[in-house]
Amino acid sequence: MENYLYTALFAPLASSLFVALFAARPKMLFTGIVASLLIAVSMICSFVLLVDVNTYGPLHVTMMDWIAAGNLEIPFGFVVDEVSVIMMVTVTLVSTIVHIYSIGYMDHDKSFNRFFSYLSAFVFSMMILVMSDNFVGLFIGWEGVGLCSWLLIGFWYHKHSASWAANEAFIMNRIADLGMLMGLFLIYWNVGSFQYDDVFAAAPELPVGIVVTIGIFLFIGAMGKSAQFPLHTWLADAMEGPTPVSALIHAATMVTAGVYLVIRAGELYSLIPHVGFAIASLGAFVAVFAASMALVNNDLKRIIAYSTLSQLGYMFVAAGLGAYWIALFHLMTHAFFKSLLFLGAGNVMHAMHDELNIKKMGGLYGSMKATAILMSVASVALAGIYPFAGFFSKDKILEVAFNEGAYGLWLALFIGAGLTAFYSFRLVMLVFFGEKEHVKYGIHPHDAQPFVIYALLPLGLLAIVAGFFEPTFEAFVTRLVSEYHIHIPHATEYLLIAATLGIALSGIGFAVYKYKRGGFSKSLEEKACYRLLSNQYYIPKLYERCIMQPFTVLSKFVWQKIDMKVVDFTVDIIAKCIYSSGQEARKIQSGNLSDMLRWMIVGMLVLLAFAIIYSAMM
């Protein structure tokens, strides 16, 4: 089975390196095909491993040593267990589809080859992230996906906004990574190892304070990667990247790494439930917070991005409250329908010649039926309507919140569900139905190439049926992570389900009703509340004003005023002082013989005078 493991891991790397050879050349179709094939190989191996793990249990290999210094030893070790194999399957599945999709999507791009190289590199990093058997290995993947995300967001580097967004994403992640590093150091100095097994075995023995600190630091890392408040702004800006990237990285896989981390470190977090609750609270807050921003946004991709944020919030609620398998389940289902949604959005963008404003679309159903259906399916799944995948996972999270007695969280999630349903269908309505606004701009949309649509079908299918695997999934995953039992009476449970379904349906209904009639009036956009939301609570502006600008000003100040005018100046002034004292001393050398003789005599006399004073004192 080790061969499957290594194949699953290194096929993407091979793909990336192979394609990279042609990166500087003009488009070559085979690069896309080879990359897709290799990723597909990786996917197949992942599925094989899934079956294998199911049958024979986890697989653990140590490839080689990496770092050894002092007491520290870090190997390149990989573990395929119930959690990581789920992640592997999800990642490779979505990746394969995105690769195939990209062959169509990036068809006209002159950097076609480069794109596949980056994309495969991302898959490799993600595989390392999920497969590592230690925290530092995870950190390699963690940073690796960050790098690929930077490369891919800034893929169209000639656009200022793209490269800006890439940098923003990288730097924001770095901030969180620092927190994570601190967590790693703390783990090391208390456990002496980074291996998951060792750490989890030792964790119960550690003082609670330390476990809490570790938990907080690790979660700071997770917050960055999963774009939780207050490090969330990069995700929306990351939509500058090509749409397949958004689908793969910024919806299905990378951003869920934070959730994966919390699930992975579940044994640690279960020791410190209050930290878990804090995580859950933050998650619930983000769930509503992000959804509210999605309500008014007009940018096709940003809406979906906010929705991703919101869904990540849901996952954190589950993970924070200890329902790890539910978090993982939602992670998986979300990956399916959200990437579908993004890929559909990509089709729309292509059709609209990269127009993103949904106010300028409308009535696209006529020209791109397949996409419209797929996106609608995804939206329904997102909204959590039975029997679509989202219903099963999301509903479970609400139940968990209720079960824990965290009614506040439940309420927040409940509202979030309604909002989700509304904005999803606002999008669907504005894009596919209603007035054909795009005609004004002279655009004649057409649907994507057939193979692109076919590529999406598996995702569509999974978005519909994935929910039904819930019991199997639970049984499988809880072999590793702790089980979670819900003690709500059945009646209440059904009531809750009904309520959730109800609010979701009413959200959909409201959206459909309202946008069938041309949407809200313009006057609403003038309201303070609307402006607040459409400006994302002014948070980006706040960062700009309070962090970036002061930092720039301060940096300039430090350089020009402190470094040049104080530190360097001091050095120069010392040198100048010595030099100018030389100019002064030079005056002694007047060249006049009388002066020279006087110096001699006066010097002697002064000493004589001192001598007399000194002897008198003695």
Add this chain to the structure above:
Amino acid sequence: MIGLTHYLVLTGILFSIGLVGVMRRTNLLMLFFSTEILLNAVNIGFVAVSKFYGDLSGQMFAFFIIAVAASEVAVGLGLLILWYKRNGSVDLNSLQMMRG
């Protein structure tokens, strides 16, 4: 009775006169005179002390100083004449080519 102290005071006075002369004079010739006064002041002291101790070396020293003073004058005057021939002046202030 004129004792050692008186001679030594004389030495001191002459030496001071010499020093003042060295500091104040701007004529080279006068400057040389002043240095001669310095040496002769020392001579008086040596002879007096020598007599006081009844030791000959002081007087020997004095003789050597006289001899050295004489050769100094020879060299000094030679230089002075060279300078005078070249510059037509024996003023110290004409000796200021090199400075700084």
Add this chain to the structure above:
Amino acid sequence: MLEPISIDIAGLNLQALLPMAILTIGALALICVDLAVKGLNRSFLTMITILFIVLDFGAVIGYKGDVRGFFDVLLVDGISLIAQVIILVASALFLPLSMSHRHFREFKMAEFYALFMFMIVGFQCMVTSDNLILIFIGLETSSLALYTLIALHNRAKAFEAAIKYFTMGALAAGFYGMSALIFYALTGSVEIHQIEQVLQERHFQPLVGILAATIFMVAALGFKLSLVPSHTWTPDVYEGSSAPLAGYMSIVPKIAGFVVAMRLFEMLVASGVVWLEYVLYAAVVLTMTLANITALVQEDVKRMLAFSSISHAGSMMAAILIGTTQANTALFVYWIFFLFTNLGAFTMLWIVRHRENLWDERYQHPYTKFSGLVKIMPMTATIMGIFMFALAGMPPFSVFWGKLYLISAAINSEYIGLAIVIAINSAVAVYYYMKLVVYMFLHEPVTIDARLYATNASTSLKVIVGFAAIVTIFSIAFVEPLLEVITHYVASSGF
């Protein structure tokens, strides 16, 4: 009543006079020969003089152990031996510089060589005696000869330099006489070892007298050693005299002066009068620092080297202040290395000397003259650069080892402050040495005519430079033997 004097010829130990006698006879003979034979070539004169110096050298190293002679006024001990060796070697190395490509009037005259030998005799007298009279005679003989040698260069600046040097020298002679008088009055003796004995018996009382005598002596020797504030003649005299003589002056008179200072001051510093230590300390620090900062702003390389030699003399004074065997050894080691390095540097200046002042109205060797020399004469520039870095105390070149040993001596006697001052001063000093390197290596050349820089070069000059360069670069090889020999001699003379 004065005692009748009886002289025991055997007790005179006239052999002790031999070295001085050789050169005196040589000088007289040279003058006689010159009277008889006209138009002797300078090469003949130079070589004859060198031969006499070699003879002298042979006579000097013939000695073993401390010897007194000639009414006990001569004292040939370890330090005098080393000092004489240094004096003779330096003389023999500087003299061939007379054989430059261009002809200078003074080198054609037999008088020059005779005076040169008399001067050496003077220096030898200074170092081989602990009698204040003989030291005075030696001091004056050498000085008077030196004034004349400077004046023989026959330039207006040379006369000015000679007059300045002469006048200040005369004043210093007065100070010396006064100091000797006071010592004599206090102790009734003019022999340093007897003075020391008497003073120790009297526990250095009366203090004011001893202090006054010391002050006069500091002023007198300070002139010779160019200590602040009696240093003012140095740059002017160096500038006025020819490069070989300036280089010679930077080495030989000073080593003679140091030996005298060693004999006198170390006795006094050991007296336990802290104040004297302070005076010397102040003189050392002032001399090094003032000379260094003034050197920073010089425009002429020769003047810069003059200030540099003042500063080096300041470090040497530090050795005398410290006064341990290691310090005295350091002094000699330092000075030997300094001798070779300065020999090289001044010879280079002599080589690049041009008839006219092409680069500056006043200066012969302004920094600008050396601009971009590396592109015109790479070898010359490199060697000059090595001499400069050696003077700056850059390892592993010559002066560094002396400086190292000196600082170590300071530290071992717990003069940490002094060690730091020396160290900081060498950091300041590196600027002006480096300035020449910067001009030679980093500036663009002002002219591309290499001949301008070699008008005075001759084989003998080149040989001397090569020799100096080799010693400077491979100085490390000589450190161990030098240390061994010098430590032995210094220790055996009780310093």
Add this chain to the structure above:
Amino acid sequence: MEHILSLLVFFPAMAGLLGFLVVKESIRAYGICVSAIEFVLSLILWMGFDTSNPGYQFVEFFPFVPSYGMNYYLGVDGISLFLIILSTFITMIALIGLSIEKEIKNLVITVLFLEMTMVGVFVILDVVWFYAFWELSLIPMLYIIGAWGSANRMYAAIKFFLYTFSGSVLMLVGILYMGYLYHDATGIWSFALPDWYALQVPFDAQLWLFGAFFIGFAIKVPMFPFHTWLPYAHGQAPTIGSVILAAVLLKMGSYGFVRFSLPLFPDASVYFLIPVAIICVIMVIYAAMIAYAQEDMKQVIAYSSISHMGIVILGTFAMNGEGITGSIFLMLSHGIVSGALFMLVGVIYDRRHTKMMKDFGGLASVMPNFATIYGIMLMASVGLPLTVGFVGEFLSLAGFYRINWVMTLLAGTGIILGAVYMLVLYKKSFFGEVVHVENKTLKDLNAKELSALIPLVALVAILGVYPKPILTTIDASVEKMLVLMDQKALQDTTKELLMKANTIGGNH
């Protein structure tokens, strides 16, 4: 193999002397050959190196001045081995990438002499000779910066020289005082480092001596506030000068800390641990901020060097195997990465004769290979895992975490700020549209430049993925040094701190 170290030190110098006889047209090839042979020699040294022996190997001993304890004493251990290889490697790479035509003969010969001094500093075990090589290395650098630099080169060269020279003269006083102490304790003069290691220096003396050595090393590293010579030196130096300066010369300072300050003065090192760490933290943040404010590409990298060296020193003062091994590895990686970055700036400077970021923009589309290599080096510089930059940085910070977590956190902001200035640089220069017409016709890397840069890229990846052979070799010697420190420590606090720094678990 017996005299391989002497050969390593003096081969380049001999070759430099013979180089005077080589004609100008062939001198570049000559330089490359010599440096390649030297590099091979250093590799042979590595092959012959017994990794299981943490002590000095290939020792050569010849008493030069026995009466004063100065010897010709060479030896190499895990700490110095890779720095030697780094020196020879970087010299070779720098010569391969050399693009200067003017006075090239003098330049190549100077570089070969510089190589001698660099190797000498790392192999010599006699402290006076160490000082000699240390100072000698200034002269070739002075010449390189001053003669081949840009407009303000004189000022930069002189400042570099005077500043570092001033710092080291105080170190000389310290060295001699240490010799005195040794003589005092044993009655023998010795300046041999292994002898000194055996000496327990009294606590008060340790403090002063630490200070004296610190000034010399700190200026060389350079540590805040003694760093201001560095931006000028880098700003004005030609590419080859910057490459060698950043890659090797700065490491002499940090090597000094490991070689001298820690094992000779363990108590003082612990006593001054926090102040030094504060300086390091300031360096990291302060230099990173200044780097962000720069408009000149080369200055960004110059200041980033200061920032990285802050982490190196922090790791050194972690007093544990993780930190010190990490800091030495970080020296190597910084050498490779900053050398490569300076070389890359040189590439673009050769083409455009400007280093201002505002003059570029959109280079990624005109020079894709250049942009790729630059990107790789940039990522190594910000410490991305699986590049060489990560290993050292991670270990250094991890090591120091044991001492003080707040300062580690603050120093860790370096990885954020490093990303900020590097990415901004990359964005300004490589991303965006090509605005300047001159940039549209720029040629991508040529064969010469590629042959210089590709080995660096390969090393960045190889050492990032498999640093273990190097780490274990270093670590063995570091552990030996730590044991020595522990044995020598006079104060209980020192022993406690060493104990704490080197054990897992326990209270904080």
